[in-house]
Amino acid sequence: MKQVEKFEINNEYALTVENMNLWYGNFQALKNINMRFLKNKLTAMIGPSGCGKSTLIKSLNRMNDLVEGCKVTGTIKVGDTDIYEKKCDLPRLRKNVGMVFQRPNPLAMSVYDNIAYGPKTFGIKSKSVLDEIVETSLKGAAMWDEVKDRLNKSALGLSGGQQQRLCIARAMSVEPQILLMDEPTSALDPISTGKIEELCMELKKTMTVIMVTHNMQQAFRIADQTAYFLLGEMVEMDDTSVIFTHPSDKRTDDYINGRFG
Amino acid sequence: MTTFVKLKDKMTKENVARAIFAAFAAFSILAVFAIVFFLLYKSFPAFRQIGFFNFLFGGTWSPTNPSLDVPDRFGILPMIAGSVVLTLTSVSLGGVLAIFTAVFIVYYCPKKIKPVFNQLVNLLAGIPSIVYGYFGLTFLMPLLVQLFHVPQAYGLVSSTVILSIMLVPTIASITKNSLESVPMNYYEGALALGCTKNQTVFKVCLPAAKNGILAAMILGVGRAVGETMAVQFLVGSGDNYPGLFLPFRTMTSSIVLEMGYADEILHKPALIAIGFILLLFILAINLCLAAVKRNNSISGNKLFNRKIRESENAVSHYSWHKTGSLQDVLWILSCAVSLLVALSLLFIVFFVLIKGVSGLDFNFLFGKSGNAQVTLAPAFLSTGMVILLSLAISLPLGIGAAIFLSEYAKKGSRFVKTINLFIDTLSGVPSVVFGLFGMVFFGNILHIGINLLNGSLTLSLIVLPTIIRSTEQSLTEVPDSMREASYALGASKVRTIFKVVLPQALSGMITSVILSVGRIVSESAALIYTAGAVAYMPQSYLSRGATLSVMMWFFNSADGIENAPSKCFATAAILIVLVLILNILVTVVEKYFRKRSNK
Numbered sequence: 111m112k113q114v115e116k117f118e119i120n121n122e123y124a125l126t127v128e129n130m131n132l133w134y135g136n137f138q139a140l141k142n143i144n145m146r147f148l149k150n151k152l153t154a155m156i157g158p159s160g161c162g163k164s165t166l167i168k169s170l171n172r173m174n175d176l177v178e179g180c181k182v183t184g185t186i187k188v189g190d191t192d193i194y195e196k197k198c199d200l201p202r203l204r205k206n207v208g209m210v211f212q213r214p215n216p217l218a219m220s221v222y223d224n225i226a227y228g229p230k231t232f233g234i235k236s237k238s239v240l241d242e243i244v245e246t247s248l249k250g251a252a253m254w255d256e257v258k259d260r261l262n263k264s265a266l267g268l269s270g271g272q273q274q275r276l277c278i279a280r281a282m283s284v285e286p287q288i289l290l291m292d293e294p295t296s297a298l299d300p301i302s303t304g305k306i307e308e309l310c311m312e313l314k315k316t317m318t319v320i321m322v323t324h325n326m327q328q329a330f331r332i333a334d335q336t337a338y339f340l341l342g343e344m345v346e347m348d349d350t351s352v353i354f355t356h357p358s359d360k361r362t363d364d365y366i367n368g369r370f371g
Numbered sequence: 372m373t374t375f376v377k378l379k380d381k382m383t384k385e386n387v388a389r390a391i392f393a394a395f396a397a398f399s400i401l402a403v404f405a406i407v408f409f410l411l412y413k414s415f416p417a418f419r420q421i422g423f424f425n426f427l428f429g430g431t432w433s434p435t436n437p438s439l440d441v442p443d444r445f446g447i448l449p450m451i452a453g454s455v456v457l458t459l460t461s462v463s464l465g466g467v468l469a470i471f472t473a474v475f476i477v478y479y480c481p482k483k484i485k486p487v488f489n490q491l492v493n494l495l496a497g498i499p500s501i502v503y504g505y506f507g508l509t510f511l512m513p514l515l516v517q518l519f520h521v522p523q524a525y526g527l528v529s530s531t532v533i534l535s536i537m538l539v540p541t542i543a544s545i546t547k548n549s550l551e552s553v554p555m556n557y558y559e560g561a562l563a564l565g566c567t568k569n570q571t572v573f574k575v576c577l578p579a580a581k582n583g584i585l586a587a588m589i590l591g592v593g594r595a596v597g598e599t600m601a602v603q604f605l606v607g608s609g610d611n612y613p614g615l616f617l618p619f620r621t622m623t624s625s626i627v628l629e630m631g632y633a634d635e636i637l638h639k640p641a642l643i644a645i646g647f648i649l650l651l652f653i654l655a656i657n658l659c660l661a662a663v664k665r666n667n668s669i670s671g672n673k674l675f676n677r678k679i680r681e682s683e684n685a686v687s688h689y690s691w692h693k694t695g696s697l698q699d700v701l702w703i704l705s706c707a708v709s710l711l712v713a714l715s716l717l718f719i720v721f722f723v724l725i726k727g728v729s730g731l732d733f734n735f736l737f738g739k740s741g742n743a744q745v746t747l748a749p750a751f752l753s754t755g756m757v758i759l760l761s762l763a764i765s766l767p768l769g770i771g772a773a774i775f776l777s778e779y780a781k782k783g784s785r786f787v788k789t790i791n792l793f794i795d796t797l798s799g800v801p802s803v804v805f806g807l808f809g810m811v812f813f814g815n816i817l818h819i820g821i822n823l824l825n826g827s828l829t830l831s832l833i834v835l836p837t838i839i840r841s842t843e844q845s846l847t848e849v850p851d852s853m854r855e856a857s858y859a860l861g862a863s864k865v866r867t868i869f870k871v872v873l874p875q876a877l878s879g880m881i882t883s884v885i886l887s888v889g890r891i892v893s894e895s896a897a898l899i900y901t902a903g904a905v906a907y908m909p910q911s912y913l914s915r916g917a918t919l920s921v922m923m924w925f926f927n928s929a930d931g932i933e934n935a936p937s938k939c940f941a942t943a944a945i946l947i948v949l950v951l952i953l954n955i956l957v958t959v960v961e962k963y964f965r966k967r968s969n970k
Contacts, residue, residue, distance in 0.1 A: 114861075119716070139638065162693070171856065171859065172568075173858065173859060174859065176854075176855070178781065200861070201862070201863060202861065202863040203861070204859055204860060204861035205860070205861035208859065208860070209859035211852065211855060211856070211859070213852060214854040215850070215852035215853055215855060216856070217853055217856055217857065218871075218874070226870075227857070227862070227870065228860040231860060231861060231862045231863075231866060232861070264967075267808075277856070280856070281859070281860070283860075284629055284860055284861065309830050320898065366792065
């Protein structure tokens with residue numbers, strides 16, 4: 111069987127977006143985006159509703175392909191590989207660029223099978239290897255102790271926060287290099303949110319994390335870099351401390367200081 | 372530098388899967404065209420020798436009368452009149468019964484007995500039409516003779532009564548669905564104005580559901596025109612235009628009653644031609660249905676607009692009255708009608724069961740069957756064989772088609788619209804027409820002959836639409852977020868469908884299997900001339916064999932059967948018990964899966 115390779119990431123940027131435009135039918139949702147995401151750092155994307163940040167994050171592993179009438183121009187590269195090239199191998203892309211969604215979406219299977227589903231997709235059959243992956247992933251998502259006695263029960267019976275951490279564990283089960291998180295805590299209570307934020311701080315030690323968030327305090331707490339979006343444009347991207355204290359663009363300043371949005 | 376990206380999977384394996392599913396979906400189109408083409412092809416000799424207009428507008432049907440010229444023997448105008456008149460009377464009566472019943476179930480039925488009532492309606496739908504017919508023949512007709520002091524009761528009255536009861540579940544269930552989808556705020560809005568509940572139901576909710584009710588009535592028309600086995604017991608077979616107590620024919624009853632002894636030269640082609648004309652009726656009805664479904668917009672109420680304009684000039688002294696007595700009457704009517712429907716169902720069930728039990732003994736059920744004594748043992752085997760093979764054919768086809776429609780197809784594309792139209796058309800084709808097609812195409816053109824294989828092939832076409840629709844329904848209920856989760860892990864579309872989506876749609880697929888089994892068990896018109904009506908144990912799929920329903924027809928029509936009525940009732944009782952079990956199974960399966968998904 112052919113090996114599914116990781117992407118080669120040789121410089122400090124894991125992911126680069128160049129001159130990217132995106133249309134839904136005739137509506138241009140993203141305008142000339144240029145961004146570089148630092149390797150093994152957490153980058154947050156903030157901005158008011160409808161500014162295009164979710165659209166952008168969904169383009170990074172081509173989940174937007176599922177949207178009818180969606181058209182992309184420009185280049186998005188993981189390492190040196192253009193993911194919008196015709197011969198791009200989608201399963202390889204999505205294995206290495208994982209995703210966690212806004213609402214927890216566990217599959218209608220047991221906890222165990224939820225985690226094992228990804229590795230099985232990529233040809234791992236051995237029960238002992240799968241067991242190991244399930245345990246590591248759940249430990250990685252800091253929920254092994256909570257679910258180790260109910261691995262064979264339906265994942266749909268978990269609480270919302272547990273479901274979301276399960277989804278993170280599931281995303282990690284295929285050892286992604288980059289993890290995309292689309293408002294992962296917006297449907298959760300403050301305690302679950304705290305747990306997920308802690309988890310993110312752990313995750314970024316080994317992988318690049320890109321997160322869309324509505325919550326500016328969250329970005330301030332956990333992000334190394336922050337990008338501000340408005341009306342389909344990326345206004346400004348810099349170290350989080352800079353964005354929150356001395357933004358160079360007035361629009362960012364207005365948003366951060368609550369004068370707008 | 373700028374790359375334009377076509378967002379399409381290029382992987383060949385995926386494309387192959389897509390093509391296969393699309394082919395399965397397109398199969399319904401092929402089936403409908405094949406039915407139309409081969410019936411026309413085989414009825415061509417009749418049209419040529421009789422003349423299309425002589426055939427259609429001739430007033431005499433007397434195929435074996437040597438004193439008439441050939442073109443004068445084959446006139447089907449009385450049959451067309453019979454079908455049309457019977458359809459109109461029974462859809463009117465059945466429609467009224469069904470709408471009142473639906474209103475009762477949705478708005479008035481106490482919560483506790485609502486599931487029971489729904490079950491009763493489903494049961495009403497599940498009883499084989501031959502059982503209804505036999506009930507009419509043995510209970511209703513003698514009753515009518517006594518009540519009206521007529522010499523015999525074949526005719527419009529008896530057939531209308533039975534057929535309208537048979538139409539109730541079809542019309543009621545669709546009416547019920549469209550009433551349930553009337554937005555709650557209509558109801559609340561009317562109540563908030565001070566309308567009584569009855570006024571709200573009959574003046575606001577019922578009119579709001581009128582499109583769905585119209586669709587239900589048209590579907591009822593299709594069922595009524597195509598109904599065969601019940602009708603052939605009740606209309607008699609007189610060469611008359613329909614009358615209250617006058618034996619007449621319908622298109623369907625002539626086909627099924629005469630096919631057994633028709634000669635190959637002209638009589639058989641003429642019967643097939645009747646089937647073709649019947650098919651044209653059904654296609655026209657289906658087009659009406661499609662048009663109604665498309666026209667789902669809410670039209671403005673002209674009366675209301677005018678009243679507003681008048682009131683602008685009115686002097687401001689109104690006097691307020693209490694109204695709504697008409698709606699109170701309607702409320703009482705709807706309770707009475709639904710009670711009547713429920714009681715008639717229970718009566719039919721118990722009548723058949725009580726009459727049937729006395730005829731049941733071990734020897735009749737499982738004894739060796741032959742010329743000397745006819746038993747049901749071969750029928751059990753034949754029924755099982757037919758169920759197995761037709762499901763083995765139609766399940767993969769149907770599930771594949773459903774996968775294409777819900778997972779691959781672009782909603783609203785022309786291809787999908789066409790496929791949907793043809794699936795609906797296929798589900799509206801009467802079983803007697805399927806029977807003719809099986810006889811002509813599988814039996815004659817493919818040289819399969821008349822045997823269980825032919826019967827199973829024919830039945831697999833009949834149950835295909837049920838399987839497609841039921842599976843598609845449960846596939847669309849699987850939330851998109853689960854598909855996204857799978858794709859985001861890098862899983863392919865095929866893997867996502869088979870590992871994530873299909874397992875979730877299991878309950879729908881199992882339901883479709885049970886419904887199909889019910890349909891197969893109760894089918895007789897499509898089997899008599901494809902699988903045969905014999906009393907012998909089938910040796911293989913290449914021997915003839917009669918299912919339980921066909922055995923009822925056999926007992927009633929074959930010569931020299933000892934004690935035929937008691938055997939008919941016994942078989943009918945077994946059929947009803949089977950239908951009851953299948954109905955309970957559907958409920959159990961749905962409950963089980965609902966519980967599992969809530970856990």
